[in-house]
Amino acid sequence: MEIGKILYPHVSVDCVLLGFSENEFKVLLTHIDDREIEKTRKLPGSLIYKNEDLDEAAQRILTESTGVKKVALKQFKCFGSPKRTENEKDVKWLEKTTDVKADRIITVAYLSLCKLNTRLLALEKNQTVSWCSIDELPNLPFDHEQIVVEAIREVRNWVDQDNSIVFEFLPAKFTALDLRRVYEAIYNKVYDVRNFKKKMKSLEYIVPLEEKQQNVAHRAAQYFRFDRVKYNKLHSSLNY
């Protein structure tokens, strides 16, 4: 957190940053590493500044924890139960790190998706963050577990509204299998290879590349890329 700005101690923003690797979603957790408090992890998040917009705060938090500047970011729910700060350990940590006397805090949760490239994976080496499989979440402070659960549900919702965000999970070039695995994870079902490929072929904005995989222990797969411009042309509309 930057110094010299005044915190607004009643509202925080928490970010669920999801990546996809090894056929499952991973969520970014930051480490709380304080000698007086038992080692634990939490969602990246912070109190907002007195004059900071919520979207700005979410962007700031993501940048602080990953270095990423521009990402698709979606506010998905506000969590405001008075009970969310009833665990003393959580509050103690909060007051220690922020120097703020916290009674009740409403938090606004954001969802963001990313490709787990080498740079983002390398963040783990600093030991300040880790990518945690959503099936093996540790105990999290406050209501962060609930926030993650609702975020996963929200991914599907988001894709329903805008297919193009699935490509946030993928690198610039990807194979049909890569895309299929993402869809299978999101909708929790398996897709027929041929039907899936046929569907891909019918979508102009999924552009096949000449390039193929190299050094794979099987027939090399073709790469594709997502064409944002073509996508936007197809989905621009005067209705809403």
Place this chain on the structure above:
Amino acid sequence: MEIGKILYPHVSVDCVLLGFSENEFKVLLTHIDDREIEKTRKLPGSLIYKNEDLDEAAQRILTESTGVKKVALKQFKCFGSPKRTENEKDVKWLEKTTDVKADRIITVAYLSLCKLNTRLLALEKNQTVSWCSIDELPNLPFDHEQIVVEAIREVRNWVDQDNSIVFEFLPAKFTALDLRRVYEAIYNKVYDVRNFKKKMKSLEYIVPLEEKQQNVAHRAAQYFRFDRVKYNKLHSSLNY
């Protein structure tokens, strides 16, 4: 607002209560009627109490302004721009009615749908609320106009996730036309009469009744009712 409870002056809840009549959506506005302040209208809403959950607060606000106890209620977005309280007139009103010194207020917006029955329409006579066509909104304080606009968008989203909520707009018995008009308003397009009817017939949970319209200046239409139990059976699932 009840007396004796302590307000939490940093977070408020605003409710967009939508009804449907005369082929359009109406939103409930409450009247600010203070001699020192020019007469104006706003969304029903209030600061939350110190120990009150957000959902509870939304329910309380709806009950206070309409008497309605149990309604489908959906949190849909949190509005937290520091600029939303920059209009002095709005702030002056707020401080006068709540006796709270307000700097910045984050508001959590809720959406709710209702049938405009005679009791709800009669509320207008008390002059404390009015049902306002969403195409003819007056100037609203804070960012209430934006909240209404986003609420309308959210209705479609909600129906996409759960068809059954369209019946919130309709009385217990309704005609095919009634239902069609609601759909047309939500999706902003016209539906073919025969195709729509065919679709209705295919849905088990829309149950035709013996009863017909009376005293209408045309052939009497059949009534239908929505069967919640059948609907839930069809949509219960172990997946999510």
Place this chain on the structure above:
DNA sequence: GCAAAAGTGTTCCCTGTACACCCATGC
């Protein structure tokens, strides 16, 4: 040769959509 994944077409069914005429009722 074997393991692993790529690539490839056809058939069927279901759903959505387009489309036009007569009927009942109140005024």
Place this chain on the structure above:
DNA sequence: GCATGGGTGTACAGGGAACACTTTTGC
């Protein structure tokens, strides 16, 4: 009689789903 909405069926097209075998590559 006229205005208003109610009620009805068919035909076509497009999209989703089911389904199996051969090919390429590294080891």
